[in-house]
Amino acid sequence: MNRVCWSFFLLMTFLIPLGAQAPQTIFTNGRFYTVNPKQPWAEAVAVRDGRITAVGKAAEVMAAKGEKTRVVDLGGQFVMPGFVEGHAHLRGLGESQLNLKLNEARNWDEIVAMVAKAAAEAPAGQWIIGRGWHQEKWDKQPAQTERGFPTHDLLSKAAPNHPVWLDHASGHAGIANAKAMELAGVTDKTADPEGGEILHDGAGKVTGVFNETAAGLIVAAYQKHLDALTPEARAKRLRRALRLAMMECLSKGITSFQDAGVDWETLDQLRSFADESKLGLRLWLMALGSPADLRKRLPAYKDLRQAGGGFLTLGGIKAYSDGALGSRGAWLLKPYSDDPTTSGHNVTDLDVLAEIADVALEHKLQLCVHAIGDRGNREVLDLFARKLKGRDLRWRIEHAQHLNPQDIPRFAELKIIASMQGVHCTSDAPFVVKRLGEQRAREGAYVWRSLWQSGAVVSNGTDAPVEDVSPLASLQSTVTRLTRAGETFFPEQVLRREQAIQSYTLNAAFAAFEDQDKGSLEVGKFADMVVLDQDLTKVPGEKIGATRVLKTIVAGMTRYRAP
Structure with missing residues (x-):
């Protein structure tokens, strides 16, 4: 591939072509915010072979125009690097489009009504799946609750002949009806699995709520149903889910997506898409599996780096330390303020986590560990310190939601990425103080600014389908910490505007060893951009979420255009 080389001086505002080929496309008449501190603003960008060949003043970039160069007039709109989704789940996002979406349900009665409607339209025995309740x-x-969670009674009455499984919004718990529990072989006497809990009422009856690893009992029963489908039917459903997810991401301005845990079936389908040039956005994946499974399977994917022309990379391994705060699964140093009987769950034995770390070192992959509670984070930091021995391998803690103040500076000291999600703060705010108490929440909950000021690299994302995959909503949360109720959740932890944008572009790329190719508009990087109807550097913080994506450009090609 021929690349255009340019010499830059006077802050790169004057361009001198050195015998280069003419660009294939020039994007001009835009306000380009580059996220490059040496040249923060530009008027035009030239592209050849999917990469940027020039950035600067319109007249100077246009001077390189050839007879076949396509010129795209952006009408004075705000343009920036495409968003890099730092932590989400592509398959889950796609499947959420196929199943019941419970995020907007105002109460349990509405969810039960949705299930009853689905049961009336589905043949008996068909599983009803949903996600998003909180x-x-x-x-x-x-009317009936146990430890704050609903019980299955109304759900079982609404769908007596259909197994029902409704994932909690966090993805770390769920509720099943009687039929699903019957198929899973769950009774009142079923023992809790390690790292999980089956909730019971005062009489010892199962309530239908399965927390953390206990959810696997129901998921295994659902998996048997999926396994009974023909391979063609399974593959068709998976392809449809992945395509829906990619379309959704492009419509939200996302050009790169870091998938926080893919199964091998999904990985193989994505590799097939890459080989067929059918990936619409760039994917960076974390593999999931036990140490033995990873050692067995990873050699077959050792060369999966920027496959399909820079669209698919297997770069990390995902593991779990604990659960979620909302379901009281996050592992805390002290008990929950609203339930002193529990301090959460360690969902992966620490010896197993250590072995997964060894696998990551053997295969030169980043280790990315889910940790939400302060003990979950401390244990992972301790493990990283033992395994890294001072090396900078950009290992990551996914979420890092609640930290003990003593552990905040350790991220920078150990060179650990804080892979956080701005929207989680404002979404979780209604119950954070209830779970942790005022002091713990103020000192350690979603402490983006404290981490940033300590020197840590903070990246951003949404954890979709836990939250909407919109980067704009997450950016609004990052710079305002305003909840839906209009309250500000510990405003001293907001990020400045340029920091927030950097967390969703250059920092997120850095978190995956991809900052040399993406995250800013610079010569040699991928021509991945998003065109917006508002200037994110100036629009009031509370209006960022209302910004419209006008175009999403990947490799210099428009992959999404607003209606």
Whole structure:
């Protein structure tokens, strides 16, 4: 591939072509915010072979125009590097489009009604799957609850002949109806699996709620149903889900997506898409599996780096330290303020985590560990310190939601990426103080600014389908910490505007060893951009989420255009 080389001086505002080929496309008449501190603003960008060949003043970039160069007039709109989604789940996002979407349900009664409607339209025995409920966000509580969670009774009455499984919004718990529990072989006497809990009422009856690893009992029963499908039917459903997810991402201005845990079936399908040039956005993947499974399978993917022309990379391994705060699965140093009987769950034995770390070192992959509670984070930091021995391998803690103040500076000291999600803060705010108490929440909950000021690299994302995959909503949360109720959640931890944008572009790329190719508009990097109807450097913080994506450009080609 021929690349254009340019000499830059006077802050790169004057360009001298050195015998280069003419660009294939020039984007001009835009306000380009480059996220490059040496040249923060530009008027035009030239592209050849999917990469940027010039950035600067319109007249100077246009001077390189050839007879076949296509010129795209952006009408004075705001342009910036395409968003890099730093932590989300592509398959889950796609499947959420195929199943019941419970995020907007105002209460348990509405969810039960949705299930009843689905049962009336589906043949008996067909599974009904949904995701997105959160008991702390309803406008009223169910008549029957246990430890704040609904019970399965109304759900079982609504769908007596259909197995039902409804994932909690966090993805770390769920509720099943009687039929699903019957198929899973769950009774009142079923023992809790290690790292999980089956909730019971005062009489010892199962409530239908399965926390952390206990959810695997129901998921295994659902998996048997999926396994009974023909390979063609399974593949067709998977392809459809992945395509829907990619379309959704492009419509939100996302040009790169870091998938926080893919199964091998999904990985093989994505590699097939890459080989067929059918990936619309760039994917960076974390593999999931036990140490033995990873050692067995990873050699077959050792060359999966920027496959399909820079669109698919297997770069990390995903592991879990604990669960989620909303379901009281996050592993805490002290018990929950609203339930002193528990301090959460360690969902992966620490010896197993250590072995996964060894696998990551053997295969030169980044280790990316989910840790939400302060003990979960401390244990992972301790493990990283033992394994890294001072090396900078950009290992990551995914979420890093609640930290003990003593552990905040350790991220920078150990060179650990804080892979966080701005929107989690404002979404979780209604129950954070309830779970942790005022002091713990103020000192250690979603402490983006404290981490940034300590020298840590903070990246951003949404954890979709836990939250909407919109980077703009997450950016608004990052710079305002405003909840839906209009309250500000510990505003001393907001990021400045340029920091927030950097967390969603250059920092997120850095977190995957991809900052040499993406994250800013610079010569030699991929021509991945998003065109917006508002200037994110100036629009009031509370209006960032209302910004419209006008175009999403990947490799110099428009992959999404607003209606």
